[in-house]
Amino acid sequence: MFLHYLKVAFRNIRKQKMYAAINVGGFAIGIAACLLIALFIQHETSYDSANPNRHHIFRLVGEAKQNGQVHSGIAFPAPMSKAILNDFPEVEKAGRIMSNSLFGAANNQVRRPDQQNNTYEQGFAFADTSTLEILDIKMIYGSRTEALKQPFSVILNKSMADKYFPNQNPVGQRLIFNDNPRLPIIVGGVMEDFPTNSHLQYRGFISLAGVSFWDNEQSQWTASNYDIYLQLKPNTNIASFEKKMTDDVVDKYMVPAMVAGGQKNAKESFKDTRIYLQPLSDIHLYSYNIEQDDTRHGDIRFVYLFAAIAAFILLLACINFLNLSTARSANRAKEVGVRKVMGGSRNNLINQFLSESLLYSFLSFLTGTAIAVLALPLFNKVSGLYLSMPWKEWWLIPALIGGALVIGLLAGIYPAFYLSYFKPINTLKGNLSLGSKNGRLRSSLVVFQFSISVVLLIGTAVIYKQMQYILNSKIGFDKDQVLMIEGADALKEQTTSFKNEVLNLPVVKNVSVSDFLPVNDTKRNGNTFWEEGKQQDDGFALQHWVVDENYIPTLGMKLIAGRNFSKDFHTDSSTAVVNKALADKLGIKDPIGKIITNGGEHLRIIGVVDNFYFESMKQQVTPLCMVLGNSNSIVSIKIKGADMKTALATIEAKWKAFLPNQPMRYTFLDERYAAMYIDVQRMQYIFTGFSILAVVVACLGLFALAAFMAEQRTKEIGIRKVLGASVAGVFTLLTKNFLKLVGLSLIISIPVGWWLMNQWLQDFSYRISLNWKIFAFASLLMMTIALFTICFQAIKAAIANPVKSLRTE
Amino acid sequence: MIELKHISKWVTIGGKPNFILKDVNATVNEGEFLSIMGPSGSGKSTLLNVIGMLDEFNEGEYRFFHEEVHKMKEKQRSNLYKQYIGFVFQAYHLIDELTVYENIETPLIYQDVKSSERKAMVADILDRFNIVGKKDLFPTQLSGGQQQLVGIARALIARPKLILADEPTGNLNSKQGEEIMNLFKQLNDEGVTIIQVTHSEKNAAYGKRIIHLLDGRIEREE
Structure with missing residues (x-):
């Protein structure tokens, strides 16, 4: 019996190649996404599980x-x-x-x-x-x-x-x-x-x-x-x-x-x-709100988010299957009637249709697993992980088979019950108004699919915007064209002469020696300071950075009051240039000349620079002071002009002259800055990837539905054209309803997307505001994609010769 | 075998009952070959469907081998017709995805007949209908007459007591139609009860008895 079902299912797939491809393709994409995300989740939740205690x-x-x-x-x-x-x-x-x-x-x-x-x-x-x-x-x-x-x-x-x-x-x-x-x-x-x-x-x-x-x-x-x-x-x-x-x-x-x-x-x-x-x-998943934790952590919220995205993509594929099966029920109705008359019970038919959906599901799991294996290197690259398919684990194959069973039954159960319900008397006479009967359910499901797609699109757009904001907003220093040479402490007492020689190179604009830089993995030193004359109880956390007098110009920071350090002032050893956050903290309009102390050190403020971000934008800029001193393992060099290659070669030659035994190790300030937001960047890539998948799956379904509707209405279109309808008129007729559905999904998804992304942005102390442009962009994009998807079918139906379509009826 | 008493069926249109069958009384004995005639809309197909238990009626009594069909639940009814009745349709209604062999085999699968037995039965009937060479073809590869032959073979495979045929030759040319009717006659001679619905006087004449329907009533019998 089961073999018989499989045989029929196979032949159906062969006969309806396009619909089968859309079903299997959509499922496979969903399954591949789920597999990748499952691997990710499995990895994320396996942290420190080897420790017996x-x-x-x-x-x-x-x-x-x-x-x-x-x-x-x-x-x-x-x-x-x-x-x-x-x-x-x-x-x-x-x-x-x-x-x-x-x-x-x-x-x-x-x-x-x-x-x-x-x-x-x-x-x-x-x-x-x-x-x-x-x-x-x-x-x-x-x-x-x-x-x-x-x-x-x-x-x-x-x-x-x-x-x-x-x-x-x-x-x-x-x-x-x-x-x-x-x-x-x-x-x-x-x-x-x-x-x-x-x-x-x-x-x-x-x-x-x-x-x-x-x-x-x-x-x-x-x-x-x-x-x-x-x-x-x-x-x-x-x-x-x-x-x-x-x-x-x-x-x-x-x-x-x-x-x-x-x-x-x-x-x-x-x-x-x-x-x-x-x-x-x-520790791995629940440390996202701990500051100053220098180990790299995951985030349980990402785990939930990705799990939800995977589930949604799979759900979209299931909806495609459900919609196509019920929409195309007319094609199967006769078969149902005949089988019932020949002695098939409703259970027989339910089993048959479930076998069919299981076949689809297994084919999709095969394809989906293949896609996942092929996409794994890319996923690893984007997510920064080292995941691999756990082929050697005993549970993998049973899990895949179990998954295929569950998905097959989930997607197939409604169509199976729906199709097997047909009464032979109706289907054999051929007067069952099929396809349109459950149109409302189908429409709701399409709206649901597109709502999810639009939410993902909005998410993508917002994350992209925020990332652009991070990379391009005024960060208080000029990160471009700055070369950072690390390990410069090996120069020892030659540091100053190296600095001076590099400064004299024509390609170099400025040079500063300091280990404290506004990017990750450089030095930090937090201390409690207070204004002299006040109590220690009024103290606050202050970053205490050791820099040289070239630091502020090299990094392009903006002095908003007072002056920079200068060689001309011998007293500058006990002075400080502070950031605006400190001035605000002190609550004084003009902090120049004020003295701050930590009990041991007494620093007279000689200048104020505008705030610059030295931690992630997720945190507020905190008070900071810079003092003159020796902190010599990183040399920052501001390059003149655009020819980075020549500049690099000249500087490297100079380095070789000083330290022939130690290769020059360097990075660029802008790259290091971008690296601070690698998690946001990854999130952007992953979100983009999965939204594209979701949109593709939803559009596959829409395409097939449009094809089916056009097919269903061939006769109607023929009659309309004979009666004088224009190609444009028919086109509108066919696309209008679908666009209405997409429009409805926009109305639903925009508030949801707004709310969700607003939540996400709360993580950033410095963030973009959600404006209408993002939503307009997502809406327009979705509409365009949807229109493009259905217009092929609509145009095909609209320009068809009515004589032909009426004759075939 | 079949006993119909005061069978009526109607649909309500605009609050008024519109009769499709009105007070039909009939008896069909085993071994009969009955033709039902009448113009379009006279209710002959409906009557056939009522007899075949595919359609319901609103009033009256229906006994099939002395079992009271009108008191049965749908499931019991469908079990009954599966056991005793084979259907032949005007539009053949073969399953396009199945080969000739598989189409004929399907009712046996639903009756849980063992595979080896199925093979023997299908081979038998293919042989008898002279379509062994066509067994691996799909319905679309056959002519109308051949398709109807397969349809009849399928209706017969489970050895029903009764064949219900709804205009079996309606889509065929006269030569093919004649062949099919001769086949029915032959089957009837072998003891199968046949009820057919037809438009054509010529085909109706193959039956031993003819019922004429008009507007849902039995007009006359001959």
């Missing part, structure tokens, strides 16, 4: 309210983890990671003692031995408990170990960091590379044993630089532990430390502070 491991997150806004962070004082371990029996292990680049974490120049050339290596962090245990770091060489015991020891990951010590056990070997041969780093062990689905991606851990980044740093409660991981005993009540821990840390340690430092109402400032435990497996 993951249910008892937590990262500490601090949360504080300021001016009604909630700020979260993961940096805590150095002595805190030990304090918590001592104070609470619930804590089994506590460990720290210090990744602040100010103190030698993150990036280092590395070489073997016998090598001449330094290599720039990223991904270092300081860590406790206990951290290795909590994170279940797997060692290849050396022991986890011993590897970091000695001061100045390091654990390398396998790929870095292979690079410096190929084919050998490097434990006990030495490495020179940052050209400092007096302080060699000893390899204590080699660990496996972090899997791609770990929230940490460090390549080396440096020992925290005996480390003190400044005097008494390890016992100081007023500076926060450490991420803390805890492993709790099983059955600990998390909520009550969080409360106890917060109270303990604040009352016993933080407040006394701040009072001792001169802050009187310290207790008051912790009123809305809370320290909570973030489960290990939540």
Whole structure:
């Protein structure tokens, strides 16, 4: 019986190639999208799942309210983890990671003692031995408990170990960091590379044993630089532990430390502070609102969003199938009647039609899987992930088959019941007014399809606009034509002469030496400052950047008051140029001459620059001051003219003359700036891709429906033309209804799109406003595409010779 | 075999009943060859459909092998006609996607006949109708007469007691029509009860009995 059904289904597909292609094509696209997104979701939700103790491991997150806004962070004082371990029996292990680049974490120049050339290596962090245990770091060489015991020891990951010590056990070997041969780093062990689905991606851990980044740093409660991981005993009540821990840390340690430092109402400032435990497996997806978390994270909202998009695209394809099956029911009605008369029961027919939709579904799954495999490299490139089809997993094939079954039944169930309901007496006489009967349902489904497509189009347009805004808006500095040479600290005392020689090159406009730049992965230094004469309690967080006197002109920042640093003023060592946000913070119209202090440093404000974005536009510009000083690992060079190639060659030649052993490592400021918004960019690409898919699927359906309607109305059109209807008249007749449907879907989708994208834009402190142009654009685009889709059929029907169509009737 | 008592069927148009069948009384015995005649719109096809249980009636009693059809639910009715009745249509109504062989086989599939048995039965009837050579062709590749032959073969395959034919020769030329009518006659001689609806006096004459319908009533019998 089933074979019989399959045979008939196959022959139907062969007979109706166009409709079959549209059904299978639409489904396949939907399935490919679903598969890719399923892989993405599976990867995103698999983070840190390998750790056997993951249910008892937590990262500490601090949360504080300021001016009604909630700020979260993961940096805590150095002595805190030990304090918590001592104070609470619930804590089994506590460990720290210090990744602040100010103190030698993150990036280092590395070489073997016998090598001449330094290599720039990223991904270092300081860590406790206990951290290795909590994170279940797997060692290849050396022991986890011993590897970091000695001061100045390091654990390398396998790929870095292979690079410096190929084919050998490097434990006990030495490495020179940052050209400092007096302080060699000893390899204590080699660990496996972090899997791609770990929230940490460090390549080396440096020992925290005996480390003190400044005097008494390890016992100081007023500076926060450490991420803390805890492993709790099983059955600990998390909520009550969080409360106890917060109270303990604040009352016993933080407040006394701040009072001792001169802050009187310290207790008051912790009123809305809370320290909570973030489960290990939540870190990847639920850290999007944590500021200053330098590990790259996913975002659960994206997971939901993409899941929804995938489901919608598949739904659109199902609707195509449903619409085409019911619309074309006239073609099958006779068959239904005959089969019933020949003894087929309704169940027989339902089974037959379901087998047919299952066949479509399986064909589509085959095609869809093939498309997904082919599109995977592109998807990886766009999303920045390394996904692969899990062919080796036992569940893949059953999951695909199960999916095909579910989709086949889902799409086929309504048509099956609808078609099998026909009474033979009606269908055999041929007087069933088929096709038009369920026109309302079909229209609603078309409206639904186009509403979703339009929402996606609006989303695409808004994201594109915001990205353009980010890339092209006034960001407060001139990112173009600026070359950043990194690793310039290798120049040491020659820095100034290098700077001067480059400055004299004809292709160079200006040169500045500073590690603090308004792009990611450059230095930051947050401090608490207050206006001299006021209380420390009135202090605020201030970025304290060390620059040179060429910094402001090189980056094209705009002075709005006062002056830049100058060699002519010898007193400039204790002066600062501040940004407008600081001036606003101080609440003074003319801050020139005012003095700010952090207790140790007293800085007289000599100039104010307009605000420039130095963090993502998702955050407000915060107060910042620049002081003169030496911060020499990045040289920024503003190039004159457009010939970047020649400029680069000349500068590189100059670099070679100074440092023949170290290749020049450079990036461009504008590229680094764009890289800060890589997630927005990716979102834009992915959104664009999926909206195109959705529109394609919806239009496939529309095309087939239009073809069918034209076919249905052949006779009517013939009669109309004989009676004198013009080609234009017939064209209008055929397109009008469809365009009405698309119009209706615009009315539905524009408010939805507006609301959704408004929500999305709330993430950005600096954002575009949603204006009518975006919606007009999306509407016009959709209308055009829809019209284009149906006009082929409509024109074909309209210019057909009526004699022919009437004769065939 | 068939007993119709006071069968009436009507549709209401503008509040007034418009009769399609009015007080039809008839009895058909096993082995009969009955022709129903009448002008267009006289209700002859409707009567055939009522007998075939494809259509319902509003009033009256219908007994089929002493079973009271008018009291049955639709499912019981369709089980009954599947078992006893084969249909032949004016427009043949073959399934375009199936070959001649498969078209004939279909009723057997629905009756859960085993595959080997099906093969034998279909081969038998193909042989008998002399269409073995056409078994792998599709309906569109056949002439009208050949299609109707397949239609009759399909109606016969499940060995029904009764064949209902609605203008079986209506779409055929006279030579083809004659062949089909001779076939019916032959089947009737073998014991199959046949009821046919026809326009043509000549074809009606093949029947042993003729009922003339006019405006839904039996006008006369001969």
